[in-house]
Amino acid sequence: MNAAVxxxxxxxxxxxxxxxxxxxxTVRTGEVHGFxxxxxxxxxxxxxxxxxxxxxxxxxxxxxxxxxxxxxTELHRRLAYVPGDVTLWPSLTGGEVIxxxxxxxxxxxxxxxxxxxxxxxxxxxxxxxxxxxxxxxxVALVSAxxxxxxxxxxxxxxxxxxxxxxxxxxQCVLEEKRRGRTVxxxxxxxxxxxxxxxxxxxxxxxxxxxxxxxxxxRHLTRTSVRAELAGPAPGLAALxxxxxxxxxxxxxxxxxxxxxxxxxxAELAAAGVRTLTTQPPTLEELFLRHYAGAAR
Amino acid sequence: xxxxxxxxxxxxxxxxxxxPVWIAGTALLPSSIASxxxxxxxxxxxxDSFAALSMSNPAQLATRGAIYSAGVGGLTAWTLxxxxxxxxxxxxxxxxxxxxxxxxxTGRRELLSSGxxxxxxxxxxALVVVLxxxxxxxxxxxxxxxxxxxxxxxxxxxxxxxxxxxxALAAVAxxxxxxxxxxxxxxxLAVSAGALLFALRALADAGGVAWxxxxxxxxxxxxxxxxxxxRWWVLGLLVAxxxxxxxxxxxxxxxxDVAGGLLPARLGPASGxxxxxxxxxxxxxxxxxxxxxxxxxxxxxxxxxxxxxxxxQLDTPQFRELAATVGGAxxxxxxxxxxxxxxxxxxxxxxxxxxSAVRARTEEAAGRADLLLSTPIGRLRWAASHLVxxxxxxxxxxxxxxxAAGLAYGDPVRxxxxxxxxxPAVWTVVGIATLLCGALPRPATAVSWTALGxxxxxxxxxxxxxxxxxxxxxxxxxxxxxxxxxxxxSPVVPLLxxxxxxxxxxxxxxxxxxxxxxxxxx
Ligand SMILES: Nc1ncnc2c1ncn2[C@@H]1O[C@H](COP(=O)(O)OP(=O)(O)OP(=O)(O)O)[C@@H](O)[C@H]1O
Ligand SMILES: [Mg+2]
Numbered sequence: 001m002n003a004a005v006x007x008x009x010x011x012x013x014x015x016x017x018x019x020x021x022x023x024x025x026t027v028r029t030g031e032v033h034g035f036x037x038x039x040x041x042x043x044x045x046x047x048x049x050x051x052x053x054x055x056x057x058x059x060x061x062x063x064x065x066x067x068x069x070x071x072x073t074e075l076h077r078r079l080a081y082v083p084g085d086v087t088l089w090p091s092l093t094g095g096e097v098i099x100x101x102x103x104x105x106x107x108x109x110x111x112x113x114x115x116x117x118x119x120x121x122x123x124x125x126x127x128x129x130x131x132x133x134x135x136x137x138x139v140a141l142v143s144a145x146x147x148x149x150x151x152x153x154x155x156x157x158x159x160x161x162x163x164x165x166x167x168x169x170x171q172c173v174l175e176e177k178r179r180g181r182t183v184x185x186x187x188x189x190x191x192x193x194x195x196x197x198x199x200x201x202x203x204x205x206x207x208x209x210x211x212x213x214x215x216x217x218r219h220l221t222r223t224s225v226r227a228e229l230a231g232p233a234p235g236l237a238a239l240x241x242x243x244x245x246x247x248x249x250x251x252x253x254x255x256x257x258x259x260x261x262x263x264x265x266a267e268l269a270a271a272g273v274r275t276l277t278t279q280p281p282t283l284e285e286l287f288l289r290h291y292a293g294a295a296r
Numbered sequence: 297x298x299x300x301x302x303x304x305x306x307x308x309x310x311x312x313x314x315x316p317v318w319i320a321g322t323a324l325l326p327s328s329i330a331s332x333x334x335x336x337x338x339x340x341x342x343x344d345s346f347a348a349l350s351m352s353n354p355a356q357l358a359t360r361g362a363i364y365s366a367g368v369g370g371l372t373a374w375t376l377x378x379x380x381x382x383x384x385x386x387x388x389x390x391x392x393x394x395x396x397x398x399x400x401x402t403g404r405r406e407l408l409s410s411g412x413x414x415x416x417x418x419x420x421x422a423l424v425v426v427l428x429x430x431x432x433x434x435x436x437x438x439x440x441x442x443x444x445x446x447x448x449x450x451x452x453x454x455x456x457x458x459x460x461x462x463x464a465l466a467a468v469a470x471x472x473x474x475x476x477x478x479x480x481x482x483x484x485l486a487v488s489a490g491a492l493l494f495a496l497r498a499l500a501d502a503g504g505v506a507w508x509x510x511x512x513x514x515x516x517x518x519x520x521x522x523x524x525x526x527r528w529w530v531l532g533l534l535v536a537x538x539x540x541x542x543x544x545x546x547x548x549x550x551x552x553d554v555a556g557g558l559l560p561a562r563l564g565p566a567s568g569x570x571x572x573x574x575x576x577x578x579x580x581x582x583x584x585x586x587x588x589x590x591x592x593x594x595x596x597x598x599x600x601x602x603x604x605x606x607x608x609q610l611d612t613p614q615f616r617e618l619a620a621t622v623g624g625a626x627x628x629x630x631x632x633x634x635x636x637x638x639x640x641x642x643x644x645x646x647x648x649x650x651x652s653a654v655r656a657r658t659e660e661a662a663g664r665a666d667l668l669l670s671t672p673i674g675r676l677r678w679a680a681s682h683l684v685x686x687x688x689x690x691x692x693x694x695x696x697x698x699x700a701a702g703l704a705y706g707d708p709v710r711x712x713x714x715x716x717x718x719x720p721a722v723w724t725v726v727g728i729a730t731l732l733c734g735a736l737p738r739p740a741t742a743v744s745w746t747a748l749g750x751x752x753x754x755x756x757x758x759x760x761x762x763x764x765x766x767x768x769x770x771x772x773x774x775x776x777x778x779x780x781x782x783x784x785x786s787p788v789v790p791l792l793x794x795x796x797x798x799x800x801x802x803x804x805x806x807x808x809x810x811x812x813x814x815x816x817x818x
Binding site for chain 2: 048051053054055072073074076077079080081083085086087088089090091092093095096097098099100101103104105106123124125126127129140153
């Protein structure tokens with residue numbers, strides 16, 4: 001099996017602080033890989049090492065079969081990158097930046113460029129100094145999606161996009177996947193990458209804590225259920241896949257595994273539902289629940 | 297104005313090194329010059345003859361103006377009035393733009409403005425800090441001057457005059473920051489306005505139109521006449537100038553959007569753009585470079601015209617003798633004038649070159665290099681694309697300066713050649729900056745400017761013989777042969793040595809850049 005990215009025991013220190021502390025990451029060719037971690041976990045640092053912008057202090061790393069530091073120029077022909085915080089040249093227009101990046105990457109498909117500009121509703125004639133954060137991100141995204149590369153490295157690419165644009169972004173990523181491209185997608189929101197990713201790696205404090213397909217990480221994708229009932233629901237506690245159940249009078253709160261939702265809802269309906277909210281857990285909640293104790 | 301205080305604290309934090317160095321450094325100069333003057337010209341007769349000599353030197357008149365009193369205080373005020381206003385004004389301009397327009401441009405201001413920060417707060421905070429800094433350095437210079445035996449009242453007036461000069465130029469910058477949406481353009485506008493105000497004063501004193509000095513803050517700084525009659529009311533002109541321009545800036549800032557300019561932003565091309573990394577560098581450098589070229593061209597023409605008058609007006613035995621003592625037997629007074637002016641102005645050209653030399657680092661700090669270097673462009677090619685402009689830019693500027701001066705004077709070849717002789721010294725400054733950007737990316741920009749500032753100070757100290765021997769050798773400008781005066785046996789050797797030094801420094805900087813982590817300032 002060949003891997004687009006393979007990192008093993010990466011270490012990076014900034015003075016006293018250890019930003020990466022033995023991080024492992026494997027991205028298989030052709031997959032969309034979610035790279036998850038709370039703020040400050042080391043996602044951007046890892047990506048900067050993969051791009052040859054920094055050198056790791058320890059560990060091994062291979063990118064598209066090469067060394068990201070020594071073979072940077074060669075490897076960069078085969079990838080496109082969208083930074084988490086896109087800054088552009090204030091006096092150039094968005095269209096000029098897309099053109100420039102396309103040319104230095106060795107050409108881009110003009111039809112795809114026009115199509116993407118249309119879908120992202122981006123006006124390429126505006127100077128970059130007048131773009132909002134989201135619009136600057138769109139410039140980098142259009143340029144990345146329109147270029148002919150094997151690997152897309154996207155660092156929190158949706159952090160400045162509104163929900164409508166997020167949907168466009170999701171479509172684009174799925175199209176890229178269909179073309180056989182590999183995508184590394186960092187985020188700190190699990191639900192955001194759930195719909196897109198084949199596999200995810202979850203990191204915390206510079207270390208990989210979970211890695212695998214979403215099915216394997218099912219236990220992480222529990223839904224949080226809050227309900228106010230008309231009467232008691234005594235069978236709930238005994239159902240498989242129900243966790244952390246708390247009952248206060250007629251209100252209850254629990255975590256439910258994805259495949260256990262149907263029987264849980266049936267049980268609730270039998271008791272009579274007044275209000276019901278369900279939520280995917282945030283990554284922060286996950287960490288509180290699963291790793292807070294273990295990581296110390 | 298809500299949030300002004302918080303922003304002031306932010307500025308003080310960001311500039312916690314720069315501000316003390318600037319304030320303390322400037323505040324210490326007057327007392328050292330005063331005591332040096334006393335050492336060099338111990339009695340009044342020596343001071344009188346020095347003053348007479350200086351007043352007959354048009355280059356001195358152009359850079360420093362007239363001497364109002366040949367006492368220790370009067371000579372100190374004359375030596376420093378113009379140059380401290382030049383240095384303080386430049387620092388004030390850069391600081392005001394940095395904390396107003398440059399902040400908006402990077403988008404940080406949006407973040408702040410969406411919080412509890414009032415519309416006027418950023419400009420108010422920047423002005424409070426810069427005006428306060430100027431006032432502080434003015435006041436801090438008083439005790440030293442008094443300790444050197446000068447009257448406290450006049451010393452206070454001198455300190456306040458210096459502060460007022462800084463205020464005036466800070467206000468010029470505040471206004472420029474409202475006019476253009478680009479910090480580069482705003483900086484260019486303010487520096488050009490400052491250069492014109494300075495040139496007006498130079499013309500007034502060297503060109504025999506003394507009344508013109510009343511039209512510019514650079515004139516007022518001297519016209520307060522500290523230690524020579526103390527005209528306190530002239531301070532009012534400085535304060536009024538600063539107040540009117542600042543008020544105009546606040547007024548304009550309410551009439552525009554955050555990150556917008558008064559000059560409206562038009563739509564640009566929807567596609568195209570630079571062909572590659574060199575094309576991009578061209579787009580980034582051409583604006584400032586064109587602005588500097590126009591400025592230096594005007595300045596050069598002004599000098600040329602002034603020098604043409606000199607030879608006719610001052611063709612008397614005394615002046616020929618003066619020229620001979622300064623420039624060697626048979627030297628023309630205009631040659632002495634050009635030699636001195638080009639020595640000073642080449643350091644301004646070095647400032648312009650420094651803007652280009654730290655541009656790559658600016659790109660890196662802003663995070664733009666991250667995106668560009670994720671493409672097949674290698675670091676060396678990227679850095680070289682900026683270095684080309686840092687190397688050829690000053691060649692253009694010196695050629696324009698020397699060419700304009702030479703044409704206006706009527707001897708283009710010699711004057712241009714003598715001006716271009718400063719190119720290797722300017723390159724050395726570029727080399728130092730390149731080395732610093734490779735070795736110490738985060739402080740590189742500040743340290744490079746400090747180094748150039750030190751060279752300026754070294755020249756000043758050299759003149760007063762406060763520094764000797766090895767310290768003097770540190771400034772590359774000292775090593776440039778004065779071609780117009782034709783003293784050196786072989787002018788080529790020092791120029792080759794400086795060029796090789798500059799090349800070595802730049803090469804070392806590039807090698808270090810290849811080895812280190814990119815360091816955006818986040
Ligand atoms: N240049 C640097 N100097 C010092 N510390 C750094 C530097 N870059 C990153 N760090 C530190 O390393 C850690 C990891 O940072 P990193 O930017 O990789 O996190 P991240 O996972 O991308 O977070 P976010 O979700 O906020 O983007 C943080 O604690 C950060 O403060
Ligand atoms: Mg990050």
